[in-house]
Amino acid sequence: MTSPRYPSLYQINTRPWLARRSRKLGRGATLDDIPDAELDRIAGLGFDWAWFLSVWQTGPASRQVSRTRPEWRRAFEAALPGLTDDDIPGSGFAITAYEAHEALGGDEALARLRSRLHARGLKLMLDFVPNHTALDHPWVEEHPEYYIGGTEEDLARAPRNYIKVRRRDGDGVFALGRDPYFDGWPDVLQLDYGNPAVQEAMAGELLEIAGRCDGVRCDMAMLVLPEVFERTWGIPSQPFWPDAIRRVREQTQGFCFLAEVYWDYEWALQQQGFDYAYDKRLYDRLRERHARPVREHLRAEIDYQDRLARFLENHDEPRAAATFPPGVHEAAALITYLSPGLRFLQEGQLQGRRVHIPPHLGREPDEPADEQLERFYEKLLTLLRTSTLREGRWRLLECSPAWEGNWTADGFLAFAWQGPDGGRLLAVVNYADNQGQCHVHLPFEDLGGRTWRLKDRMGGPSYTRKGDELRDRGLFVDLGPYGYHVFDMKEA
Numbered sequence: 001m002t003s004p005r006y007p008s009l010y011q012i013n014t015r016p017w018l019a020r021r022s023r024k025l026g027r028g029a030t031l032d033d034i035p036d037a038e039l040d041r042i043a044g045l046g047f048d049w050a051w052f053l054s055v056w057q058t059g060p061a062s063r064q065v066s067r068t069r070p071e072w073r074r075a076f077e078a079a080l081p082g083l084t085d086d087d088i089p090g091s092g093f094a095i096t097a098y099e100a101h102e103a104l105g106g107d108e109a110l111a112r113l114r115s116r117l118h119a120r121g122l123k124l125m126l127d128f129v130p131n132h133t134a135l136d137h138p139w140v141e142e143h144p145e146y147y148i149g150g151t152e153e154d155l156a157r158a159p160r161n162y163i164k165v166r167r168r169d170g171d172g173v174f175a176l177g178r179d180p181y182f183d184g185w186p187d188v189l190q191l192d193y194g195n196p197a198v199q200e201a202m203a204g205e206l207l208e209i210a211g212r213c214d215g216v217r218c219d220m221a222m223l224v225l226p227e228v229f230e231r232t233w234g235i236p237s238q239p240f241w242p243d244a245i246r247r248v249r250e251q252t253q254g255f256c257f258l259a260e261v262y263w264d265y266e267w268a269l270q271q272q273g274f275d276y277a278y279d280k281r282l283y284d285r286l287r288e289r290h291a292r293p294v295r296e297h298l299r300a301e302i303d304y305q306d307r308l309a310r311f312l313e314n315h316d317e318p319r320a321a322a323t324f325p326p327g328v329h330e331a332a333a334l335i336t337y338l339s340p341g342l343r344f345l346q347e348g349q350l351q352g353r354r355v356h357i358p359p360h361l362g363r364e365p366d367e368p369a370d371e372q373l374e375r376f377y378e379k380l381l382t383l384l385r386t387s388t389l390r391e392g393r394w395r396l397l398e399c400s401p402a403w404e405g406n407w408t409a410d411g412f413l414a415f416a417w418q419g420p421d422g423g424r425l426l427a428v429v430n431y432a433d434n435q436g437q438c439h440v441h442l443p444f445e446d447l448g449g450r451t452w453r454l455k456d457r458m459g460g461p462s463y464t465r466k467g468d469e470l471r472d473r474g475l476f477v478d479l480g481p482y483g484y485h486v487f488d489m490k491e492a
Helices: 014-025 036-044 060-068 070-079 106-119 152-157 196-210 226-233 241-251 266-271 280-288 291-297 328-337 371-384 387-391 407-411 467-473
Strands: 008-013 049-053 056-058 095-100 123-128 132-134 162-165 172-175 188-190 215-218 256-259 276-278 308-311 342-346 393-396 412-418 424-430 436-440 451-456 463-466 475-479 484-491
Touching: 008 014, 036 106, 060 070, 095 106, 095 196, 106 123, 123 196, 123 256, 152 162, 152 172, 172 188, 196 215, 196 241, 266 276, 280 291, 280 308, 280 328, 291 407, 291 412, 308 328, 328 342, 328 371, 328 424, 328 484, 371 387, 387 412, 387 424, 407 412, 407 436, 412 436, 424 436, 424 475, 451 467, 463 467, 475 484
Parallel strands: 008 049, 008 342, 049 123, 095 132, 123 215, 215 256, 256 276, 276 308, 308 342
Antiparallel strands: 056 095, 132 188, 162 172, 393 412, 412 424, 424 484, 436 475, 451 463, 451 484
């Protein structure tokens, strides 16, 4: 399957998703119980990738931490009224084996799901967690040297960063997995990337995963960069990603690597072989609701932007409908998904779900759909299926004051897309809480001497404009707070 220049990815929180199916069936649902009609729906929406979160085998030790950690339990109860222990299967990132979980039907059901996805033109993405394993991973018994160890003194000094683990050959103190800025995650153990054997073993895990899917989303991928690993643990290490990615691609042509990454390491991971890296900076600036920082971020080189994953929510972030108020949500979504890169949406986002479900939970509450948001996303996804937005050329446009002294032009963001078939799309967003006006300067060289029809694809009014005026002064736009147009531009 070939991939467009700008594909779309749909993230599915597998266990809560299947729990809904289980209630209908009256038994535990597996991957085989996902209806073909549901896969048809996802493909019909225009997605290229389906990322099934948390399909790998997990174990009882890490699950028990999830069920008994008081602060986690309070958060789970707030998200899911009527919570029981059965609703807490444990974090999908506390992995004991890169084998499809037995409760989901195992590797055979996963292989059948992948075949069904392929039959609909969809590729399968799964998780890879490079930094740590579950507390009860087999390596704890077989290869304790793969982990960063500690002493009783470390445990007494930093009990949030170390844990005593029972082993057949004698109990040991192990470091909890963590990043350099926070205490450790109490349900996982830290792998030692200063040990070449660890890097070889994890590269082997990646090679095994590559036989089961078409791409991986790599959890906290920057944590194993030598610079970050040494800052966290004081242990020098060699680069892991370049060689591991090369080996996977030698085995599996076209395999995709998506990096969850923060702290401005996006470019570094792209350079080490990742196809895409999370664009958390765009998300954060949209949350702050100031147009200028967003616009400055979008001035980056197109080769860099093409390899960013643009999102408005994911399983680590609060739901978009709970973060961005009505009106702001739609404006932020247009900026996010009409920018270049991988378009990354989460299951439930299209319906306006508001409750964030931690990845430790296996059930989610019932929520009514926001019909207005559903209609908005239906129009947006229709746009994203066009060749103009999948294969076209994107440009950030300049917006100048509509008259001298009119400061409101600073709140505008405007993009032009030109497709391989000549299609033209013009998006303009007033990302501000005030009425605004500006002139949008268009990049098309053939405007003069013609009349142009601008049809708003998001349901707004349409206009006819003289090409000479568009060429000389730009398109005059007057929009209310967080207002927008997405014009299909054709010669009248």
